[in-house]
Amino acid sequence: MTSTNATAPAKLPAGDIPWNHYRMQKKLSDHIVDVIIWLLLAAIVVIITYPIWFILIASVSDQNAVNLGKVTLLPVGFNWDGYREIFADTRIWDGYRNTIVYSVVGTALNMLVTLPAAFALSRKELGKVRRVVLFFFSLTMFVSGGMIPTYLLFKSLGLVDNWLVFILPSAVNVYNLIIARSFFETAVPEELFDSAKVDGMSYGGYFLKIVLPLSSAVIAVVALYYFVAHWNEFFTGLMYINDDSRKPLQNVLQAILLSNQTGAEGSASLDAAAQQELADKIKYGVIFVSSLPLLVIYPFLQKYFNKGVLLGAVKG
Structure with a gap:
């Protein structure tokens, strides 16, 4: 005789989808879209923050290097x-x-x-x-x-x-x-x-x-x-x-x-x-x-x- 006390998997309310289940259901096209979105967000962050960073490193760099375009990511000839x-x-x-x-x-x-x-x-x-x-x-x-x-x-x-x-x-x-x-x-x-x-x-x-x-x-x-x-x-x-x-x-x-x-x-x-x-x-x-x-x-x-x-x- 089959036991009736077997534990059945709990049912989630409608609309509540586990995150792991959602990740398994994602298709290749979804991953591609995610990558594109992250790349766009990264590009926006760089576009916004780089001018501020450049002003900071240019203010402590050798100005000849700044004028020649040698200062891009790090200071050159650091001084205060x-x-x-x-x-x-x-x-x-x-x-x-x-x-x-x-x-x-x-x-x-x-x-x-x-x-x-x-x-x-x-x-x-x-x-x-x-x-x-x-x-x-x-x-x-x-x-x-x-x-x-x-x-x-x-x-x-x-x-x-x-x-x-x-x-x-x-x-x-x-x-x-x-x-x-x-x-x-x-x-x-x-x-x-x-x-x-x-x-x-x-x-x-x-x-x-x-x-x-x-x-x-x-x-x-x-x-x-x-x-x-x-x-x-x-x-x-x-x-x-x-x-x-x-x-x-x-x-x-x-x-x-x-x-x-x-x-x-x-x-x-x-x-x-x-x-x-x-x-x-x-x-x-x-x-x-x-x-x-x-x-x-x-x-x-x-x-x-x-x-x-x-x-x-x-x-x-």
Whole structure:
């Protein structure tokens, strides 16, 4: 008599296919496609990362070798002369300090203004009013007062040679506002607001206690956009800041680069080649020094960045 206690293989739910079974079922054409995909991904990684790597190795290489095309994957004639010259200038530490302050304080103010405004514009209760407000916001992306009227306005407000010129005029970026509004409008279920309203929660409580905790992705994206914009700020310091102690990093690096370039052009013939080589090293070093903090920060925000861009830009 056949035993009925024999253990039968467990059945997987529909749609759950073991990975080993899936690998056994793959055909030769599937393996070829996988190889092509991996090669394309590797090529994209190389295309993106090689320029950064080249700038790094060129900044510590002999510039004659760089000019002759001998520097490709590894440094040639390794030395730190360019970075030594950059960091020997005390102005760079003032520039780093200023840029960090402007970026952190500016980003905090940006988020404090942008997120509530985006949430308000995402609410359907405002009706046609929100479209009118958004239209005037969007109009500033295409129409501006011009350089001279803007300078006169900032001067009359006391923002010339004032560090607040980096903070207040850029308190809201309309592009980031639209991204955040689209996210709140499409990614946060309206049923959550209905439940909150039943519990007697106000709009402010709903925004702070429910919407913001669910919006970490778009918050990271918008914050990164704002931080990068503040970190790369160059034109504002060039136009409105005359005091060297208040200039951001980008303006300081430009001053260091120009001073060394001018020194190379005005030096005697015997020293001209050496001065020019040092100026070229500083040129590459300046690019890497200004980009390094962002390269360090971005990997920690990458997963939020990718998710936030996809969720926040689905609908306009």
